[in-house]
Amino acid sequence: MTRGGWCCIRDGCIFMSRTPDQHGPLVDLGHERPQVPARARNLSPIVPRASIAGRALVAVVAIMTFLASITTGTVLLVRASAAEWQSEVGSEITIQVRPVAGRDLERDVAAVTEAMRAQSGIVEVRPFTKAESAKLLEPWLGSGLALDDLPVPRVIVARVQPGTALDLAALRTKVTQAAPTASVDDHRAWIERMRSMTGATVFAGIGILALVIIATIISVSFATRGAMAANRPIVEVLHFVGAGDRYIANRFFRHFLRLGLQGGVIGGGIAMLLFGFSESIAAWFSGTPVGDQFAALLGTFSLRPSGYLALAAQAVLIAGITAWASRRTLFATLDDID
Amino acid sequence: MVRFENVGLRYGLGPEILRDLSFLIPAHSFQFLTGPSGAGKTSLLRLLFLSLRPTRGLVTLFGNDVSLLGKDDIADLRKRIGIVLQDFRLLDHMTTYENVALPFRVMGREEASYRKEVIDLLKWVGLGERMDALPPILSGGEKQRAAIARAVISRPQLLLADEPTGNVDPTLGRRLLRLFIELNKSGTAVIIATHDITLMDQYDARRLVLHQGRLHIYE
Numbered sequence: 076m077t078r079g080g081w082c083c084i085r086d087g088c089i090f091m092s093r094t095p096d097q098h099g100p101l102v103d104l105g106h107e108r109p110q111v112p113a114r115a116r117n118l119s120p121i122v123p124r125a126s127i128a129g130r131a132l133v134a135v136v137a138i139m140t141f142l143a144s145i146t147t148g149t150v151l152l153v154r155a156s157a158a159e160w161q162s163e164v165g166s167e168i169t170i171q172v173r174p175v176a177g178r179d180l181e182r183d184v185a186a187v188t189e190a191m192r193a194q195s196g197i198v199e200v201r202p203f204t205k206a207e208s209a210k211l212l213e214p215w216l217g218s219g220l221a222l223d224d225l226p227v228p229r230v231i232v233a234r235v236q237p238g239t240a241l242d243l244a245a246l247r248t249k250v251t252q253a254a255p256t257a258s259v260d261d262h263r264a265w266i267e268r269m270r271s272m273t274g275a276t277v278f279a280g281i282g283i284l285a286l287v288i289i290a291t292i293i294s295v296s297f298a299t300r301g302a303m304a305a306n307r308p309i310v311e312v313l314h315f316v317g318a319g320d321r322y323i324a325n326r327f328f329r330h331f332l333r334l335g336l337q338g339g340v341i342g343g344g345i346a347m348l349l350f351g352f353s354e355s356i357a358a359w360f361s362g363t364p365v366g367d368q369f370a371a372l373l374g375t376f377s378l379r380p381s382g383y384l385a386l387a388a389q390a391v392l393i394a395g396i397t398a399w400a401s402r403r404t405l406f407a408t409l410d411d412i413d
Numbered sequence: 414m415v416r417f418e419n420v421g422l423r424y425g426l427g428p429e430i431l432r433d434l435s436f437l438i439p440a441h442s443f444q445f446l447t448g449p450s451g452a453g454k455t456s457l458l459r460l461l462f463l464s465l466r467p468t469r470g471l472v473t474l475f476g477n478d479v480s481l482l483g484k485d486d487i488a489d490l491r492k493r494i495g496i497v498l499q500d501f502r503l504l505d506h507m508t509t510y511e512n513v514a515l516p517f518r519v520m521g522r523e524e525a526s527y528r529k530e531v532i533d534l535l536k537w538v539g540l541g542e543r544m545d546a547l548p549p550i551l552s553g554g555e556k557q558r559a560a561i562a563r564a565v566i567s568r569p570q571l572l573l574a575d576e577p578t579g580n581v582d583p584t585l586g587r588r589l590l591r592l593f594i595e596l597n598k599s600g601t602a603v604i605i606a607t608h609d610i611t612l613m614d615q616y617d618a619r620r621l622v623l624h625q626g627r628l629h630i631y632e
Contacts, residue, residue, distance in 0.1 A: 116510070116524070116528075117510075117511055117514060117518060117524050118508075118511070119506055119507045119508065119511050121515075121518070123506040308502070308504070309504055311502065312502050312503075312504055312515070313515075313519065314464070314488070314491070315462075315491070315496055315498075315502060316491075316492075316515050316516040316519050316563070317488055317489070317491040317492030317493075317494075317516065317519055317520070318488060318519040319484065319485050319488035319489075320484055320485075320488070321485075322488075322519060
């Protein structure tokens with residue numbers, strides 16, 4: 076059957092033309108024929124934007140994205156600082172030479188230093204002087220300390236060539252031969268603790284992220300359900316005119332995707348700005364105990380470019396999750412309406 | 414086109430409101446569906462429009478057993494059916510023009526391909542000057558005409574109308590009946606549910622009378 080125009084006004088009459096050869100007047104409009112300019116156009120969206128709780132949803136997604144970004148950014152900062160710290164600590168070996176009666180401490184220190192310098196894979200050996208040792212103890216014992224009065228061990232720091240696997244057992248034997256009271260510390264315990272701390276931080280961060288994402292999905296599902304309930308008459312009419320569930324869902328889906336992206340951009344953008352200004356913020360607090368603690372833990376407090384990329388990707392991910400959650404709820408609600 | 418065989422319908426665990434309906438709606442046919450209030454006319458129209466499934470019996474629509482249809486199939490079949498409901502079901506945020514053009518929009522057609530058809534039909538049903546008006550400011554009769562225009566604009570193969578002349582004056586009622594008759598002559602099967610004896614007397618057509626859930630057919 077030809078689906079061309081079936082209804083046209085000609086000489087004041089309505090004609091029906093299901094096929095080109097089936098013309099005939101339907102009704103004579105005569106003087107009633109309206110003379111109106113045809114201004115009509117399809118301008119309204121099928122789903123009215125105002126009927127969806129848009130602002131609230133944008134706010135929810137923005138807050139969730141902001142929290143997720145702050146979490147991710149902090150985890151990235153901690154991980155980067157920990158890695159830096161680990162590589163610094165891991166590239167050093169500390170030798171402690173304890174004073175005992177009957178042995179010359181200075182001579183033992185010199186012997187251990189020489190032994191270390193002769194060891195392959197050691198690039199630098201630095202014995203701490205008496206004054207430097209006193210400085211190390213200052214925070215605990217105060218200034219003006221006379222080390223001669225105390226059996227304070229001396230410290231020798233050796234820097235290991237990066238990538239070198241030292242035979243620690245052989246090194247210990249060598250050092251003990253040079254000075255029986257010397258002990259070698261490769262900071263393994265510290266590194267293990269650092270690893271545990273970093274792992275716990277990353278784990279906590281992933282946990283918070285998971286909670287944020289679950290909360291986002293729940294909020295979006297409620298918002299979608301509310302929007303669908305408010306627009307139920309529209310859904311029914313769309314069904315009447317032959318629209319399938321996919322068509323209807325797509326109308327709502329685009330709207331929710333737009334809201335999700337708006338929220339993601341706002342929340343992610345604010346978080347990025349915050350990290351962008353974090354160096355300045357850290358500078359304001361430098362010199363204070365809190366500032367120093369943060370600096371020790373998080374280093375320079377500045378996110379690398381890859382970190383910003385991760386935050387942007389996360390904002391897009393949350394927008395995508397918003398759209399996915401809304402689409403899932405849409406189909407479930409359409410099933411209920413049917 | 415439509416075949417009902419021993420069809421029954423009940424809502425939930427209530428009594429059967431349609432019983433043992435067996436009839437055929439041939440293509441290009443015209444019939445009035447009548448009966449007292451509460452006889453089940455609207456329920457029968459909803460069965461025909463696939464918005465209800467029968468509790469028992471067999472319904473065949475355009476050669477398809479409706480019990481075997483998926484949701485997408487139902488949406489496709491509905492594109493071949495026009496429906497006018499008593500409560501009009503116009504979208505309040507859309508103008509009269511947009512409401513009438515909605516079936517084409519859902520089909521994904523370009524506006525330029527149907528704009529003239531929509532405007533001509535709106536003029537003909539007397540809404541030429543109300544094309545840009547929103548439904549809340551239309552009178553009951555205007556809403557009814559807009560709903561009829563929306564149902565017929567895509568030239569459905571089957572038109573279902575529930576009291577289509579209930580809110581219009583006799584002159585416009587006659588005019589709308591002529592629209593249905595012309596639509597029928599061009600190949601659309603028409604079923605008009607009505608109480609209006611005067612309307613039915615204006616056109617000699619088959620009458621399906623529902624009484625106490627059973628259907629009586631007067632050819």
